[in-house]
Amino acid sequence: MIEIQNVSKRFDSASGEVHALRQVSLTVEKGDIFGVIGFSGAGKSTLVRLVNLLERPSEGRVLVDGTDITTLSKPDLRMLRKNIGMIFQQFNLLQSKSVFQNVAAPLVLNKVPKKDIDKRVKELLHFVELEDKIHTNVSKLSGGQKQRVGIARALATNPSILLCDEATSALDPKTTDSILELLKKINRELNVTILLITHEMHVICDICNKVAVMDNGRVLEQGTVLQVFGNPQHKITRSFVKTVIDDSIPGSLAREILEYQGENRIFRLRFQGNIAGKPLLYRISAEYHMENSILFATVCELQGVVFSVMIVQVFGSAQRLDEVQQFIEDSGVYVEVLHLTGGEEDRND
Amino acid sequence: MIEQYLGITSEQMVIAAGQTVYMLFWGLVLGSLLGIPLGILLTITRKGGILQNKVVYTLINYTINIVRSVPYIILLVAIMPLTKIIVGTRIGTQAALVSLVFYITPFLSRLVESSLLEVDKGIIEAAEAMGATPVQVIWHFLLPEALGSLILSLTTGTIGLLGATAMAGAIGGGGVGNLALTYGYQQFNTPLMVATVIVLIVFVQLIQGLGNYLSKRVRSRE
Ligand SMILES: Nc1ncnc2c1ncn2[C@@H]1O[C@H](COP(=O)(O)OP(=O)(O)O)[C@@H](O)[C@H]1O
Ligand SMILES: [Mg+2]
Numbered sequence: 001m002i003e004i005q006n007v008s009k010r011f012d013s014a015s016g017e018v019h020a021l022r023q024v025s026l027t028v029e030k031g032d033i034f035g036v037i038g039f040s041g042a043g044k045s046t047l048v049r050l051v052n053l054l055e056r057p058s059e060g061r062v063l064v065d066g067t068d069i070t071t072l073s074k075p076d077l078r079m080l081r082k083n084i085g086m087i088f089q090q091f092n093l094l095q096s097k098s099v100f101q102n103v104a105a106p107l108v109l110n111k112v113p114k115k116d117i118d119k120r121v122k123e124l125l126h127f128v129e130l131e132d133k134i135h136t137n138v139s140k141l142s143g144g145q146k147q148r149v150g151i152a153r154a155l156a157t158n159p160s161i162l163l164c165d166e167a168t169s170a171l172d173p174k175t176t177d178s179i180l181e182l183l184k185k186i187n188r189e190l191n192v193t194i195l196l197i198t199h200e201m202h203v204i205c206d207i208c209n210k211v212a213v214m215d216n217g218r219v220l221e222q223g224t225v226l227q228v229f230g231n232p233q234h235k236i237t238r239s240f241v242k243t244v245i246d247d248s249i250p251g252s253l254a255r256e257i258l259e260y261q262g263e264n265r266i267f268r269l270r271f272q273g274n275i276a277g278k279p280l281l282y283r284i285s286a287e288y289h290m291e292n293s294i295l296f297a298t299v300c301e302l303q304g305v306v307f308s309v310m311i312v313q314v315f316g317s318a319q320r321l322d323e324v325q326q327f328i329e330d331s332g333v334y335v336e337v338l339h340l341t342g343g344e345e346d347r348n349d
Numbered sequence: 350m351i352e353q354y355l356g357i358t359s360e361q362m363v364i365a366a367g368q369t370v371y372m373l374f375w376g377l378v379l380g381s382l383l384g385i386p387l388g389i390l391l392t393i394t395r396k397g398g399i400l401q402n403k404v405v406y407t408l409i410n411y412t413i414n415i416v417r418s419v420p421y422i423i424l425l426v427a428i429m430p431l432t433k434i435i436v437g438t439r440i441g442t443q444a445a446l447v448s449l450v451f452y453i454t455p456f457l458s459r460l461v462e463s464s465l466l467e468v469d470k471g472i473i474e475a476a477e478a479m480g481a482t483p484v485q486v487i488w489h490f491l492l493p494e495a496l497g498s499l500i501l502s503l504t505t506g507t508i509g510l511l512g513a514t515a516m517a518g519a520i521g522g523g524g525v526g527n528l529a530l531t532y533g534y535q536q537f538n539t540p541l542m543v544a545t546v547i548v549l550i551v552f553v554q555l556i557q558g559l560g561n562y563l564s565k566r567v568r569s570r571e
Contacts, residue, residue: 052478081480092471096493096567105489106479157479 002028002051002161002195007060009046009217020046021057022217028195028210030160033187035204035225036197037240038214044197047214048163051195052084053077064161082110085154085192089166091146093138099125099149100134106156124152128182144175151182155190162186164196168203180206201240205229205302213237225302230272231334245298247309253295254340257313265321266295269310270334280331281312288324290316311338355541357532366548368442368523372514375446377507380453384506387413387454388461389487399473399483413455421452421513425520445514445522453510460502468494497568504560508553515549525549 009021020043028034038044049055050062053069061068069080093102103124107117125131128148133141138149147167154162164183168176184207186192198204204211204225211229212222213236220234232238242248247268249257257266269280284292296311314324328335352358387409393399394406419427425448429439432447468491476490492499515526525548533542 054474054478078480078482081478084478086475086478088471088475090469090471092469092475094472094490094494095469096496105476108489109479109481109485153475153479163478 001030001063001065002193003061003063004047004050005061005063007047007050007057007062009043009050009055010058019217021050024060024214024217024219026212026219026222028193030193031187031191032210033183033194033196033208035208035211036195036214037199037201037204037211038197039199039236042214043217044199044214045165048165048195048197051161051163052081052086082106082157083159084161084163085157085159086163086165087147087150087154087167089169091143091150091170093146093149093153095139096137098135098137099130099141102138102149103152103156106153110157120156121152124155127155128152142175143171144179147171147175147179148182151179151186155186155192158190160192162192162194164194166198167196169198169200176200176203177206183207201243204240205244205300209303213240226272226305226307229302230270230307245300245309247296247298247311249295249311249338249340257295258340262315263317263321264313264315265325266338266340267312267314267325267328268336268338269312269328270336271306271308271310272334273305280328280333284314284324284327288316288320288327290314290320290324355544356536356538357528357541362528365523365525365528365545368527369511369514369525369552371442372446372449372517372522372524373507373510376449376453376510376514377503379446379450380457380506380510381503383450383454384457385461387458388465389491391458391462392465392491393483393487397470399477399486409458413458416451416455417459421448422516422519424448424451425516429520440521442517442522442524445517445520448520449510449513449517452513453506456509457503457506460506461499464495464498464502465491467498497564500560500564500567504557504564507556507560511549511552511556525552 004024004026007021007024008019011018011020024043024047026034036044036047046055050057051064053062053072057070062070064080064084067080069077072080094105100121103121104117107120112120122131122134125134128151130145130148130152133145138146141149150167162183167183168179171179180203183194183196187194187207196203196208208225210223211225213220213228213234215234215236221228221232221237228237229241232241281292281294284290292312292314294310294312297308299306299308301307314321316324325335325337355362390405391409391413394402394409396403416424425445428448428451432444433439435447436443438444472490472494473486476486481489511526514522514524515530518524518527518530525545529542529545529549532538533545
């Protein structure tokens with residue numbers, strides 16, 4: 001378990017003091033795949049580097065399995081680090097060495113006997129599916145293969161925590177997916193708690209069960225991916241959600257809607273879980289006798305839960321529309337009223 | 350035959366070449382033994398280094414700058430009393446060697462420092478994240494990653510050293526460079542001067558060729 005409690009981090013730089021983290025608190029439970037998302041410069045790397053103390057907090061505490069790691073002696077800190085693996089965006093491998101030598105490095109540092117090193121490295125390369133490259137020099141590998149070496153190296157000492165600093169950001173989409181699959185396997189089969197940071201929403205959607213959204217050194221919101229994703233509170237969170245579900249209304253359609261003179265209202269509906277058997281729109285027309293039309297609809301799956309977004313235009317008097325809105329809310333669907341202006345969609349932020 | 354053309358015996362030529370090799374070899378060995386650790390110290394104690402230490406860094410940094418700013422020929426004379434303490438004499442090849450070590454050590458320290466600074470910070474970070482001790486970081490990560498570049502640095506240092514050995518003749522250090530200066534240049538013996546310069550060119554080519562070859566071999570594994 002990782003607990004970051006009220007941590008602030010300031011850097012002195014040439015252009016003055018930089019507040020990389022401001023009063024950040026978060027808890028990663030054992031077994032989590034915890035994702036931190038934010039734009040570049042948000043403080044994500046600084047945050048993840050607190051956990052193995054590559055970065056020391058200016059204020060606040062960092063607990064790993066209940067121990068305040070900022071108080072550890074140097075030898076104890078090194079012991080802790082052997083229990084925490086880390087992988088990087090730029091892989092950070094020894095360019096002049098082979099795959100074997102890179103994966104063996106942490107074991108050599110631990111003075112593991114050579115025979116055991118051989119065995120362990122083969123085991124690890126089997127796990128990351130890179131056995132055939134054992135004697136290849138790492139500079140001859142593709143990006144995805146390099147990251148597999150990085151992962152094997154990080155797992156060599158059987159850590160219980162894995163930190164990933166933008167581990168897939170230098171990879172193409174297909175390779176990214178295969179590395180994400182591997183991370184999932186590590187979490188599931190080896191019971192490794194994973195803390196990863198990224199600027200890509202689909203990484204969060206694909207493998208994380210929890211997420212924190214960061215901006216300007218602060219954690220804006222955090223919770224299960226479904227909570228945060230399903231009901232984003234901040235503009236930045238919404239913009240990240242938008243990168244996987246683009247539910248904006250095309251300009252030409254928005255203009256047409258605006259030209260329509262009759263009374264109507266546009267709702268954005270977010271459903272979670274199984275909505276089959278909940279014929280919401282049908283009931284609006286059948287029970288409330290109000291016409292409606294779907295402007296947009298999409299479905300995706302998150303953590304095995306179906307997640308859908310629908311934008312619906314409903315026609316009728318203001319009073320009747322209020323009734324319908326109440327009905328939708330009562331059926332457990334998250335609803336938001338959209339106000340369209342000149343082709344651009346305005347949210348009531 | 351050589352005597353006829355160059356005005357010195359072939360024996361003299363061989364002795365001179367031997368003296369040059371002697372000064373180069375020991376100068377390089379002793380200079381490396383001192384210069385490489387100093388270069389490492391400079392790298393790890395600087396701001397952001399794995400053992401950041403302002404006092405140590407500043408001390409080494411300024412000492413190196415001061416020694417390096419003294420022209421070799423002045424250094425040669427200035428350290429004579431020290432030379433006498435170390436090797437018991439102020440003249441001769443061994444005495445010259447002392448001054449050469451003084452000359453080459455700070456030079457090599459700087460070359461080593463710049464080679465080590467080329468190493469990607471990320472690799473050092475990965476090593477620290479693995480729980481490596483500072484000595485392990487240096488031995489298993491910093492030096493192997495910089496090896497190709499270190500070899501080229503030592504090559505540059507060796508050629509610099511060769512230039513300095515010519516001047517070591519001033520205190521009787523001997524060597525090929527000394528032949529060129531005292532017999533060739535000062536006695537207007539142009540054929541000898543040309544011949545010794547050719548020998549020096551061959552030396553430089555051999556050293557640089559060897560350095561390039563070794564460095565390339567190390568790097569082609571990358
Ligand atoms: N060692 C450092 N010295 C000075 N400023 C730093 C240092 N590391 C990070 N920063 C600053 O802290 C802020 C957060 O950086 P970082 O954690 O790397 O963000 P992210 O990983 O989200 O892109 C940035 O403004 C960055 O410039
Ligand atoms: Mg970063």
